[in-house]
Amino acid sequence: MPANLNTALNFLETQWSSITENKTKGVLAEIRFISYLNTASVLPLYDYIIPGGWIITPSKNTIVSIPTNNRIVIIPNFNEFSWTGAISRHSLTAQVIAHSYFRQAGMHVYFADIDVPITPALEVTFQSPSAGSYPTTYDLVFKKVHKDGLINVPVTDVMGNFPSRVGLRGLRSYASGRLNRAVLPWTSTGIVSELFWKEYSRYFLQRKYLVSNNDLDFFIVSKTGKAYPLEFKSKASVKDDNSVGEWFGLDDGTFAKLSYFVSISNNMDALFVVEEIDDTTSVHIEWWGIKFSELLKGCSWVTQPGGRGMGGGATSTIKVPKLIFTKLIDLLPKL
Known part of the structure; x- marks a missing residue:
C-alpha cells in the first residue's frame, strides 16, 4: 500500500471533495469523537466500537428490479504498514454482532481486507488516482462471518447484484496538497492509515462496479449487548x-x-x-x-x-x- 504517510494523505485528498471544507471538518470531528469514547470516564460505558464502513447500493437498475433491496455493508479491516507501527483490528466478537445486526436488517456484511502480506516492496508500487487514471494497485479480499470464524467470499459473489463498471464516467479525483501535513491529526500514522483503509475499500468497489454509497459513521455495542x-x-x-x-x-x-x-x-x-x-x-x-x-x-x-x-x-x-x-x-x- 502507500510507502509513507504523505502518500496515504495524497490518496485521501483525491477522495475528499475540494468544493467545501465540510468533509475535512467532518473527519476531524469524528477523530475527536473517537478520542472522547476512549477517555477513562466513557470507555467503561460500552463494549465495542467499530469506526465506520459503507452501505453500498447498486446505482443502476440493470440487474435487479429494486436496487435498494440489494444493499450490502462493507466494513474495512485495518492493516499495519511498515511506517505505522501496531494497528488495532476489530474484535471478532464485535464483527459477529455487527453481522447479526445487519443480517436482521436484510443486509449481508463483508469485511474488506488486503489480499497479500504488506511489505515495503509492495508499498512503493501504490499509485494514487488522478484525473483520467484510476488504478486499483492492490486487490482486496472480502470476508464474512462463518461458524469457523471469518471466511473469504469471492468479490464476484459479494457484488453479484451490482453492474460492472464500463469506462470512467462518474469517477473523480480531487486535488492533493490541501491538508497541513505538519499538524495533528495528519501527523498520526495510526489515524491516517485507518482513514486510508476506509476510503480505499469504497474506492476499490466504485472503480470496478456501479455503486451508490452511504457512509456508516460508527457501529457501537452497549454493555447490555x-x-x-x-x-x-x-x-x-x-x-x-x-x-x-x-x-x-x-x-x-x-x-x-x-x-x-x-x-x-x-x-x-x-x-x-x-x-x-x-x-x-x-x-x-x-x-x-x-x-x-x-x-x-x-x-x-x-x-x-x-x-x-x-x-x-x-x-x-x-x-x-x-x-x-x-x-x-x-x-x-x-x-
Whole structure:
C-alpha cells in the first residue's frame, strides 16, 4: 500500500471533495469523537466500537428490479504498514454482532481486507488516482462471518447484484496538497492509515462496479449487548424558531437511512450523536445523543433548506429539538 504517510494523505485528498471544507471538518470531528469514547470516564460505558464502513447500493437498475433491496455493508479491516507501527483490528466478537445486526436488517456484511502480506516492496508500487487514471494497485479480499470464524467470499459473489463498471464516467479525483501535513491529526500514522483503509475499500468497489454509497459513521455495542449503527455530526444549535427552541439539523438522507433500521422491527434502533460546537468559534460545548426511535417522536415533520453537504451539494434539513437529547455520557449506560 502507500510507502509513507504523505502518500496515504495524497490518496485521501483525491477522495475528499475540494468544493467545501465540510468533509475535512467532518473527519476531524469524528477523530475527536473517537478520542472522547476512549477517555477513562466513557470507555467503561460500552463494549465495542467499530469506526465506520459503507452501505453500498447498486446505482443502476440493470440487474435487479429494486436496487435498494440489494444493499450490502462493507466494513474495512485495518492493516499495519511498515511506517505505522501496531494497528488495532476489530474484535471478532464485535464483527459477529455487527453481522447479526445487519443480517436482521436484510443486509449481508463483508469485511474488506488486503489480499497479500504488506511489505515495503509492495508499498512503493501504490499509485494514487488522478484525473483520467484510476488504478486499483492492490486487490482486496472480502470476508464474512462463518461458524469457523471469518471466511473469504469471492468479490464476484459479494457484488453479484451490482453492474460492472464500463469506462470512467462518474469517477473523480480531487486535488492533493490541501491538508497541513505538519499538524495533528495528519501527523498520526495510526489515524491516517485507518482513514486510508476506509476510503480505499469504497474506492476499490466504485472503480470496478456501479455503486451508490452511504457512509456508516460508527457501529457501537452497549454493555447490555445491544447493537446500534451510530450517525455522528458536529454542529452548532440553531435558535431561530420559538416553537421548538434550540434545534439541531438532520439531513433528510441521513434521516431516511436511520429510519430504515427502526422500521425493521425486531426491537432494532439506531443512534444520532451530536457534538455541539459554538457557532462563532467552533469550540466544543457538549456531546449529545438520542435513540432514533425517540428522535422520530420529537422531530419536525417539515423539512427546510440546509447548508452545503460534504460533497458541496445543497441539503434539506429536519429540525430536531435540542431539548429531547441526552448528554451522551448519561445515555450510554441506558442503552
